[in-house]
Amino acid sequence: xxxxxxxxxxxxxxxxLIRDADMVVLAGDLSGSGDRGSAESSxxxxxxxxxxxxxFGLGGSRRTPMHTFTEYNEEQIAEFLRLGYSMVxxxxxxxxxxxxxxxxxxxxxxxGLSAGSPALREFMESNPFDLCLCGHIHEAYGADRSCGVxxxxxxxxxxxxxxxxxxxxxxxxxxxxx
Numbered sequence: 233x234x235x236x237x238x239x240x241x242x243x244x245x246x247x248x249l250i251r252d253a254d255m256v257v258l259a260g261d262l263s264g265s266g267d268r269g270s271a272e273s274s275x276x277x278x279x280x281x282x283x284x285x286x287x288f289g290l291g292g293s294r295r296t297p298m299h300t301f302t303e304y305n306e307e308q309i310a311e312f313l314r315l316g317y318s319m320v321x322x323x324x325x326x327x328x329x330x331x332x333x334x335x336x337x338x339x340x341x342x343x344g345l346s347a348g349s350p351a352l353r354e355f356m357e358s359n360p361f362d363l364c365l366c367g368h369i370h371e372a373y374g375a376d377r378s379c380g381v382x383x384x385x386x387x388x389x390x391x392x393x394x395x396x397x398x399x400x401x402x403x404x405x406x407x408x409x410x
Contacts, residue, residue, distance in 0.1 A: 233395075234259035234331065234367025235388040242392045245410040249394070255282065259367045259386065260291055260331030275329060277312035279319025285399060286320025288313070290330040293368055294349045306351040313355045325399060326361035328381075333366040337378035338385035342371050356381050363403055365395070375405045 233246075233256065243250075250256055275289030290312050292302030304312070313328070320326050332349045333339040334356055339348030347369055356364070356379040364383045373387025375395070384405050387393030391409075398404040 233257070233389040234365075234386050235370055235390055236262045237388075237390045238262075239390045242389060242410050245392070246389075246394065249396070249410070253396075257287075257329055257365055259329050259365050275316065277315045279316040281320060281323050284324060286323030286326045288316030288320050288326070288328055290316070290328065290332065290352070293332040294347075294351075306349065309349050309351040310355060313352065313359075317355075317359055317361070325363075327363045327365060327399075328361055330364055330366045332368045333372065333383060333385055334364065334378065334381075337376055337383045338366065338372045338374060339369050340372050341369055353379070363397070363399070365397070374407060 274291060275287055276291035277289065279286055279288035290309065292304050294304065294306060294309060330352060332352065335348040335350045335353040336346055337348065339346050341347050361381060364381050366383065366385050367387070369385065370388035370391065372385045373393050375382060375384045382403055382405070384395050384397065386395040393409050396406045396408065
């Protein structure tokens with residue numbers, strides 16, 4: 233789930249999905265104020281291994297004309313990815329939890345612009361991992377494969393959109409709406 237923007241309307245509707253999940257992954261824009269909350273619950277520029285799966289994170293987005301709350305330049309994004317990946321590189325399955333999508337994959341805006349991160353795209357081309365869970369571009373929800381990575385943009389949970397991912401014997405994705 234991603235892009236709550238402080239609106240918790242759909243959390244109750246998703247109660248059964250949340251209770252039945254082994255893990256819930258939140259890919260950013262949880263509040264409407266830009267408050268990042270506790271850094272201890274974030275994997276931004278860090279990596280953790282849970283259930284044998286390596287998760288590494290990238291919060292915020294690239295610089296935008298809309299001046300969102302947490303923006304980074306492409307060099308910073310590349311460094312955050314490198315740091316997190318180094319902590320999970322040896323795990324069998326690696327999952328990037330990124331608020332921003334990569335350039336040219338699940339990043340098409342309402343106006344038809346490709347608004348993903350070039351640094352993330354370059355990282356995908358040279359560092360093997362299995363799955364990228366992202367959001368940020370609400371209208372670009374769905375899943376596609378790029379550079380050998382399955383990229384899943386869950387869309388805006390504020391509008392009820394989410395993705396369910398099953399890892400084991402491959403990766404299975406279902407997108408839905410509550």
